[in-house]
Amino acid sequence: MSQQNELFSQSPSDPPPDTRLQDALDFPHLTDLLATHRWLEADQETDRLILTIVGRTATGWLRVEDISQVPCTFLTTLDYLWSQASEGAFGFFVQ
Numbered sequence: 001m002s003q004q005n006e007l008f009s010q011s012p013s014d015p016p017p018d019t020r021l022q023d024a025l026d027f028p029h030l031t032d033l034l035a036t037h038r039w040l041e042a043d044q045e046t047d048r049l050i051l052t053i054v055g056r057t058a059t060g061w062l063r064v065e066d067i068s069q070v071p072c073t074f075l076t077t078l079d080y081l082w083s084q085a086s087e088g089a090f091g092f093f094v095q
Contacts, residue, residue: 027049027077027081029045030042030045030046030049030078030081031081031085033045034081034082034084034085034086035085037085037086039086039090042082042085046078046082049074049078050062050070050074050078053069053070053071053074054066054069054070075092078091078092079091079092079093
């Protein structure tokens with residue numbers, strides 16, 4: 001099984017495979033927003049985190065080439081947080 005398929009074959013109840021990026025960014029703020037079901041603010045915070053990880057906060061948007069710079073473990077962690085908070089209704093895998 002490829003690494004990409006392996007990452008997306010996890011169920012929402014599985015722990016994220018790598019939480020090293022959580023230490024580098026403000027995941028507790030996102031977690032708080034998700035826990036209180038403040039979906040719009042959580043979506044904006046998710047955007048901010050993605051822009052931060054690729055160094056595009058000044059521009060406020062991603063280029064096509066930026067997408068490949070987002071680590072899979074980072075996306076998997078975001079998906080896990082969204083899936084857990086929304087009981088499987090939201091997240092990258094769901095979409």
